Amino acid sequence: MxxxxxxxxxxxxxxxxxxxxxxxxxxxxxxxxxxxxxxxxxxxxxxxxxxxxxxxxxxxxxxxxxxxxxxxxxxxxxxxxxxxxxxxxxxxxxxxxxxxxxxxxxxxxxxxxxxxxxxxxxxxxKGEETNLVVGNLLLDLRTRKVKIANQEIDLPAREFILLETFMRHPNQVMSREQLLDRVWGYDYDPGSNIVDVYVGYLRKKLGSKTIETVRGMGYRLRR
Structure with a gap:
């Protein structure tokens, strides 16, 4: 998106x-x-x-x-x-x-x-890698497909963008504010729990340990 x-x-x-x-x-x-x-x-x-x-x-x-x-x-x-x-x-x-x-x-x-x-x-x-790979996760930027351990999973647009954001910054702690900015836009209500909700959606599809909660700071995609 x-x-x-x-x-x-x-x-x-x-x-x-x-x-x-x-x-x-x-x-x-x-x-x-x-x-x-x-x-x-x-x-x-x-x-x-x-x-x-x-x-x-x-x-x-x-x-x-x-x-x-x-x-x-x-x-x-x-x-x-x-x-x-x-x-x-x-x-x-x-x-x-x-x-x-x-x-x-x-x-x-x-x-x-x-x-x-x-x-x-x-x-x-042009000339750039169109796949993002982190651990057993593969995200194809052209076809908008995601695979985990070679098993294709379906992600709606917003979940895809959220996962793409994490995969571009593996092992980096992303604050809720950063994720709101990158995935939902500046003018989204900063008091919303939408980030937590969508991280929950990803965990159900990717595994509960894939995205780690860093208390008081945000979330991190583990390699």
């Missing part, structure tokens, strides 16, 4: 886009100013960013330039009311992957998002 950051300071637009994306299976987070957007992209793993040019604190083009300058490679789609050709050219030359002018059709935005994600995922998987 792809994670999308919506950098938009207009609450009505941000809520509209977020609702549509979640209805289509995406995990989302919202940044309402430029500095928050920068911190969130550089501090977490997002697959795509929707960037409004008229953000508070810094202009969206500045955010774009800073992100590209610091090596952020995720697709960035500019989302703005500015329709002047010079603004479009400036955005694309600063490193944007696409440009959508407000007001826009959500269906068009969704199509552009899916196109950019497909291109990005194809680029990032």
């Amino acid at each position: 792809s994670r999308i950051l919506i950098a938009e300071d207009e609450p009505r637009i941000a809520a509209f886009v977020q609702k549509g994306l979640r209805a289509n299976g995406f995990t989302t987070a919202i940044a309402s100013d430029a500095q928050e957007a920068l911190n969130m992209v550089l501090g977490s793993d997002f697959d795509l960013m929707l960037l409004d040019l008229g953000l508070p604190i810094k202009d969206g083009l500045t955010v774009l330039e800073e992100l590209r300058g610091q090596g952020a490679k995720l697709p960035i789609i500019i989302l703005t009311a500015r329709d002047d050709i010079k603004d479009k050219v400036a955005g694309l030359e600063s490193g944007a992957d696409d440009y959508v002018t407000k007001p826009f059709s959500f269906e068009e935005l969704l199509a552009r998002i899916r196109l950019r994600l497909r291109s990005y995922q194809q680029d990032t998987t």
Whole structure:
């Protein structure tokens, strides 16, 4: 499940886009100013960013330039009311992957998002290992299949993402806050017990000793 950051300071637009994306299976987070957007992209793993040019604190083009300058490679789609050709050219030359002018059709935005994600995922998987292996666990990132001791098991999307997160950090303690951020998104209720519930689901399918509880700290996938 792809994670999308919506950098938009207009609450009505941000809520509209977020609702549509979640209805289509995406995990989302919202940044309402430029500095928050920068911190969130550089501090977490997002697959795509929707960037409004008229953000508070810094202009969206500045955010774009800073992100590209610091090596952020995720697709960035500019989302703005500015329709002047010079603004479009400036955005694309600063490193944007696409440009959508407000007001826009959500269906068009969704199509552009899916196109950019497909291109990005194809680029990032070229020449890379598509399997994660930890102990007797194998997770295939392309087919979205999981095997334990060569026995294939079925995992719904959220459980798959949670297991993938653990397998990318074997033997590392992951706090509930980190797991909420990576699997459910920044704006999920931090007081929820959803992490514990889903760890329980994984334990039932993988074995009770596979994921260890580290008291007062979080969880760890044992090799």
